[in-house]
Amino acid sequence: xxxxxxxxILRLSQEHDPKDLVVLIGAPDPEAAEITAETVVSGDPAFAxxxxxxxxxxxxxxxxxxxxxxxxxxxxxxDQIGVMADVLEAEDLVKAVVSMRQx
Amino acid sequence: MSVLKDKQVIALGERDGVSGPAxxxxxxxxxASVAFTATECFV
Numbered sequence: 001x002x003x004x005x006x007x008x009i010l011r012l013s014q015e016h017d018p019k020d021l022v023v024l025i026g027a028p029d030p031e032a033a034e035i036t037a038e039t040v041v042s043g044d045p046a047f048a049x050x051x052x053x054x055x056x057x058x059x060x061x062x063x064x065x066x067x068x069x070x071x072x073x074x075x076x077x078x079d080q081i082g083v084m085a086d087v088l089e090a091e092d093l094v095k096a097v098v099s100m101r102q103x
Numbered sequence: 104m105s106v107l108k109d110k111q112v113i114a115l116g117e118r119d120g121v122s123g124p125a126x127x128x129x130x131x132x133x134x135a136s137v138a139f140t141a142t143e144c145f146v
Contacts, residue, residue, distance in 0.1 A: 001115070005141045009113055012138050021138065022110045024130060026121030036115055058113075061106060063121050063129070071107050076132040080125040088120060 001039045006049030009040060013056050023060040024068065028088055030096035033062055037100035062097040064090040108134035116142040 012021060023040045027033040035045060040058045044051040061068050064085055069077060077085075112130040114137060116123030123142040130137055 002141065002143050005115065005139075005143065008139050008141075012111070012113065016111050016138070020109075020111050021113060022107060022130075022135070023113045023115060024126045026114075026116035026123070026126050026142075028117055028120030032117065032120075040113075059106075059110075063116075063126050065106075067106050068129070068133075071105060071133040072129045073132055076129055080128045081121060084121050084125075 001036055001044065001049065001051075003049040006039065006044060006051045009056070009058075010050045010054065013058065018056060018058060021058050023058050024063045025060065025097060026063050027093065030089075030092045033093050034096040034100060036060075037097045041100050060097055060101055062090075062093045064088060065094045065097070105134075110135045111138040112136065113138055114140040116140070118142055118144045 037060045112135045114123045114126035123140040127137040127140045
């Protein structure tokens with residue numbers, strides 16, 4: 001994850017109740033999704049950014065998770081996500097993030 | 104329990120996947136506020 005993003009997320013976790021924060025990931029492959037999820041749950045695995053060694057334990061979902069889609073009006077979903085939901089392997093992406101959420 | 108409604112969303116999009124602004128748009132439509140939006144390029 002970008003170093004700048006890590007700094008911003010750390011600051012947000014200090015400004016807000018972490019229970020009110022939800023991270024949505026749009027990564028196209030399971031490895032990237034898992035690393036991003038790991039970073040906001042248990043810290044930067046590369047030990048490069050502000051989240052190194054910081055266990056934020058944030059709530060994290062892949063954007064293609066059915067639990068997310070269920071809360072979005074169909075017309076907005078089709079406009080914004082549309083074809084990407086067909087192109088990406090949603091099941092594998094969701095699994096990769098769920099494994100981190102439950103870690 | 105609702106995933107998004109009344110939450111502060113951090114939208115971490117990716118250039119080759121779903122972009123940050125697209126994630127932010129669906130989060131807002133679901134009743135969330137968007138605290139941060141980024142579109143990264145994973146290498």
